[in-house]
Amino acid sequence: MDSYLIQVNGQGDHVPLLDIHLKSNGNSMSLGKVKGRKPRWAVRASEMSKKTFNPVRAIVDSMKVEPNPKKAMISLSLGDPTVFGNLPTNDEVTRAMKEALDSGRYNGYAPSVGYQSCREAVAAYYSCPEAPLEAQDVILTSGCSQAIELALAVLANPGQNILVPRPGFSLYKTLALSMGIEVKLYNLLPEKSWEIDLKHLESLVDEKTACVIVNNPSNPCGSVFSKGHLQKILAVASRQCVPILADEIYGDMIRDGLLRLSQRILGPCTIVQGALERILHRTPPDFYHNTLSILKSNADLCYAALSAIPGLQPVRPAGAMYLMVEIEMEHFPEFENDVEFTERLISEQSVFCLPATCFEYPNFFRVVITVPEEMILEACSRIQEFCEMHYQGAEGAQDLECDK
Template sequence: MIILTHDSYVGSLLLSPLAERRRSDYLPLRAHSVVTHITDPPGASELSCLSRPATPPIVRSVIDAILSLRRMDNKAYLVQMKSSGVHGKTLTGKGMLGNGFHHMSVNGSLYPTKTKSRRQRWEVKPSEMAENTLNPIRAIVDGMKLTPNPEKPMISLSIGDPTVFGNLPTDDGVLQAMKDAIDSQKYNGYAPSVGYLKSRQAVANFYSSPEAPLEAEDVILTSGCSQAIELAINVFCNPGDSILVPRPGFSLYKTLAVSMGIEVKLYNLLPEKSWEIDLQHMESLIDEKTSCLIVTNPSNPCGSVFSKEHLQKILKVASKHCVPILADEIYSDMVFPGCSCPSLASLSSDVPVLSCGGLAKRWLVPGWRMGWILIHDRNNIFGSEIRQGLVKLSQRILGACTIVQGALESILNNTPQSFYSNTISFLKSNSELCFNELSGVPGLNPIMPSGAMYLMVGIEMDHFPDFKNDVDFTERLVTEQSVFCLPASAFEYPNFFRIVVTVPEALMEEACVRIREFCQCYYRPPSCDGNDLDQ
C-alpha cells in the first residue's frame, strides 16, 4: 500500500534515507487539495489510481520512483505532503505507522526533478555539438549535381591534397626516416600526449630564430595541423566568445568554432590588394568577447603572402586591443621566389602568438597527420594557464602518431633544400600558366598567387546571366567540361572559384582550355541601349 496525502501548498518530496540526501535531491510536487490513495496490489504490473481529480503526471513519477524502491526492499511507504518544512525520518516498529513503513515529508520548495524513470522506447539523438558541426565545403559540394561529361576525362582542381595525382612525391629521405622508425621497434607504444621530448626539441630547433626563440617546452605535437587549430581555439575560447576569421578563409575555422558555441566574425580580405586584410573592418569587429584573431599566411584559399609591413600593421591592431593571435602557418615555407614570409611571432614585441603548422604541405605527406603548435609568448602573457591548458587538451587523444614522431628529427634535419625548391618551382610555374591562360578569358579575373597551392578566380556574374551564382557556374562546368573547381561560396566569398595548382602541367593546360571554351559559350558582353548612347 502506498498512501499519498497532500494539501494546497506547493512542496517537494524528499526520498529516504534522509541521511544520504542533499537539497538537490528534492523532487518537486504541486499539491492538490485532495487526498489520493494509490494501491499496489500484489503481483500487479501497473498502479490503480483512485483519486479526484486524476493523479497529476508528476505524482505518477513520484509513485514510480517509490515503487522502484519498494521492489528492492519490499517495504511500504507513506508520502505525506506538508508545507511545514519539517524533514521526514524513517520510523521503526515503534513509529506511528508501525514496522516497515517509511515516513517522508515535504519542505515546501521547488527543485529540478531528478527522478529515474524507465524509458518506454528507444530515443537516441546526436549531441548539440554533432548537430552544430557543419563543414561549409561539404555542405555545398554534397548539394551539387556533379555529373561529368562522359566524353571528357574528369580533371579535379578542387582538392587541396598535393598527393592526388602522384606527380609530387615526398623526398626519398623522408620515406627512409619512416622506414627506420618502424624497423627500430622503438615507437610502437604510447608517447606523452604532447609528444616525445626529442621530437619536440627537433621542431623547436627547426623553427627557432633570434627574434622568436623556441625550446621543447614551447612545442605541442598534434594529429595534423587541423588538430593544432582545434586545440588553439579550445584553449582560447569559451562558448559565447567570438573569434575573428578571414573572408575568404579556410572553412575549418568556422566548422570547429560553431560546434563549440563560439561566434565567428568574418573580416574581409581585399582582392584588389592581393588579398591583404581590410584592417579597418577587422578592427571594427573586436569587442570584449573577442578571444583570438586568426591570421592565415600564406593563404588558403587565396595563395596570397602578406608583406612584413602588412604583418606589422596586423600586430599593431592586436596589441592595441590585447587580442592574442592564432597564426595558421602551415604554408609558411611555400613561398614563390621574390617573396618573403616572416612568421608573425618573429615580428611581435608583445602580442602572444600560437603558430600552427605541420608536415602535410611542405613535405607533401598530409596523410601522416603530424602537426604542431609553437607557443610564442616572450612577455609571459599566457602565464602557465594557457600552456597547461594545451597540455590538458592534448590528453584527449593521447598524442600524435608515434612512428612519425620517431622519424621527425631526421625529416626536419636531413631533407635537402633541393626538394623544397623543386616543389616551389613547380607550383609557381603552374600558377603562372593558369593565371596567364585565364587572364585572357572574357568574364574571368584570376589573381596571381605568391605562395601556397591555390589561385582564386573572380567571375563577372553580370556577363554570365545563365548562372545564378558561383555554385551554379562551377556545377555546369563539371557537367559540360568535366572540370571541377571549388566555388568560393565554400569560403564565404561568392562569385569566385578556387583552383588547386598541384595538378600535372598537361592537365592544367587542358583544364584552362576547357574553362575558356565554357566561358566563351556563355559569356554575354555588356548591353548597350538607347539611353547609353545618349550619355
C-alpha cells in the same frame, strides 16, 4: 470545459507505482494505482555534433552533377599535392618513415604532447635569436586540424567570438561553431592581393573577442602578406589586446592550458615522431626548392591562361597551392551564383573547381595548382571554351534580363 489537476503522491527516490487523483470542478476521483512508465531509449546527438557544419562538404556533397562522359575528369578542387604524382614525397622522408616503423621503437603510447626528443628537434629547427624556442614551447599534434582545435579551445570559451578571414579556410568556422564560439568574418581585399581590410577587422573587435585568426600564406587565396602588412596587423592586435592565432601555438600565456588539453587524446602518430628528426635535418633543400619552382610555374601558367578568358578575373597568388578567380556574374546571367557556374563547368567540361561560397566568398572559384602542367593547360582550355559558350556582353546580358 472541465479543468483537471493531477496530483502525484509518493515518497522516496524510487516510486514504482503512482497514485493519481483527478479533480474536476472540485470533485475528486481516484484512478487508483497505475504502473510507472517504462524507460525508453532516447539516445540523441550531442549539441556539439548539431553545431558542427562544414560548408565545403555541405556544398560539394550536394552537387549531384555528372561530368561530361566524352571528356576525362580534371579535378582542380582537392588541395592534396600527392594526388597526381608530379609532387612526390622525398625519398629521405620515405626512408625515415620505413626505418622508424622497422625499428619497433615507436609502436607504443607516447606522451600526449609528443616525445621529448621530437619536441627538442622541432624547437631547434624553428628557433631563431629573435624568437628562441625550447622543447617545452612545442606541442605535437595529429595534423594542423588538431592544432587549430587545441588553440581555439584554449583561447575561447562558449559565448565568446573569434575573427576569421573571408574568404578563409572553412575549418576555422566549423570547429568554432561546434564549440559554441561565435565567428565574425573580416574581409580580405582581392584588389590588394587579398590583404586584410584592417579597418573592418578592428571594427569587429569587442569585449568578447578571444582571438583573430591570420592565415598566411592563405588557403584559398594563395596570398602572402608583406612584412609591412604583417606589422600593421600586429599593431591592430596590440592596440586591441587581442591574441593572433597564425596557424601555430600562441605564446607562453596559454601553454599550461594547451598541455592539459593535449592530454584529452593519446597524442600524434608515433611512427611520424620516430622519423621526425631525420625528416627535418636530412630532407635536402633541393626538394623544397624544386617543389616551389613547380608550383610557381603552374601558378604563372594558370594565371596567364585564365586572365585571357572573358568574364574571369584571376588574382595572382604568391604562395600556397591555390588561386582564386572572380566570375563576372553580370556576363553569365544564366547562372545564379558560383555554385551553379561550377556545376555546369563539371557537367559540360568535366573540370571541377571549388565554388568560393565554400569559403564565405560568393562569385569566385578556387583552383588548385598542384596538377601537372599539361593538365593545367587542358583545364584552362576547357574553361575558356565553357566561358566563350556562355559569356554575354553588356548588351546581350541586358537583353537576357529583359526576357525573364
